[in-house]
Amino acid sequence: MAVIEATRSANVSNGGFAVFSSLYATFAAWNDARQTRNTLNKLTDRELEDIGLVRGDIEDIAAKSGLR
16 A cells, blocks of 8 residues: 555656646746836837837737747
8 A cells, every 4th residue: 555655646746846847937938928028118119119119019029038
């Protein structure tokens, strides 16, 4: 019986790491998009124009920055 419980615990801990890793990656992607969105929103329309963007592009750029 103890062997079965030890095996079960080992499988759960491996799955737990995968879940933690996935959650961390999701949070990191969300945070990257959030930071990009905030930084671009602080720019003036003139500054955005200088880098070839318009205000309507910000959400698309932020979504792409969250992808890895």
